[in-house]
């Protein structure tokens with residue numbers, strides 16, 4: 109735990125501020141902080157934006173960076189991705205899993221992401237993935253918070269992995285996962301939800317299920333998830349990931365469903381990069397986008413977060429684990445280009461996932477952890493537009509990553525220009 113004085117930042121609300129971190133916690137934040145001890149390390153942020161760190165609330169650290177192993181996904185579909193992962197799974201070794209997950213976490217830190225909720229497959233013959241991810245979580249805990257979800261990728265009942273899932277929870281995995289739409293029947297999907305919610309309730313754990321990741325408007329497991337959440341008293345502790353079938357549901361049914369979700373206080377985790385890539389694959393034209401109704405859900409008062417889900421794995425060939433890329437995609441796909449809507453998208457990779465994941469001491473207020481990112485941008489909307497350099501990434505008052513400011517130098521005849529694409533470049537000072 110360290111002390112650090114950060115001078116001259118602009119906050120998300122547009123206010124200029126200094127930030128004083130003592131013993132790893134924010135001890136003061138506000139304009140022109142005085143009486144800072146002389147021997148404390150000082151960062152001059154030069155008026156750039158400071159935000160709490162990014163959070164990825166939906167990822168798969170056990171599958172990441174395996175693109176092309178053993179072959180690439182030719183159809184681009186979710187189902188070919190699942191079967192490819194099934195081919196790869198029996199061949200992976202502990203050391204490979206650790207190396208890939210650690211590499212990805214280093215990318216995350218460099219991008220300013222300091223918390224990841226990662227699903228880890230428990231439906232194989234062993235728990236090598238769980239053991240590897242628990243090892244990485246412990247090894248990197250001073251730098252990044254990893255929250256693990258016991259995820260029955262091949263279906264809890266379909267693959268018969270209940271005992272494995274319970275063992276994973278005993279080993280230290282802290283969230284109960286599920287995938288009801290991948291069970292053999294709707295009834296088995298519902299049964300899996302019932303079983304998993306009861307397990308979570310008994311053990312005092314959170315729930316996060318891959319739910320209705322489908323273009324089928326009749327995939328309605330979210331309905332059962334809300335009912336079971338209420339029945340066992342898990343309100344506010346359950347998240348539905350993906351929920352893409354909601355994109356295709358008719359409006360009348362949606363209007364019933366949204367009130368059930370509010371009643372159960374379900375957290376929504378959409379995965380814009382992956383949903384826009386995997387959904388609509390069976391459509392001709394018009395092709396559905398497949399993203400759940402994020403704007404409407406936010407307006408109704410649900411907590412909505414965005415996850416990256418995949419980076420270079422059987423489901424997605426691209427990515428560098430940049431949560432600003434995720435939010436940028438979301439605001440395009442969801443038609444959220446209004447000013448307050450773009451701010452909502454920024455919160456969906458910062459404050460909202462912190463709430464869904466029950467992270468403590470998150471934010472830039474007095475008493476919070478001294479974790480933050482300084483971006484080469486003047487406000488959150490500019491950050492979404494530019495996906496700029498993460499100039500400083502700070503964890504518990506310690507600088508753990510730096511990046512040089514981006515600057516292009518042009519020579520056009522006799523004229524020379526230096527541009528960084530921010531609003532500083534605008535002679536007419538657009539607001």
Ligand SMILES: [Zn+2]
Pocket residue numbers: 166167168227318417
């Ligand atoms: Zn996923």
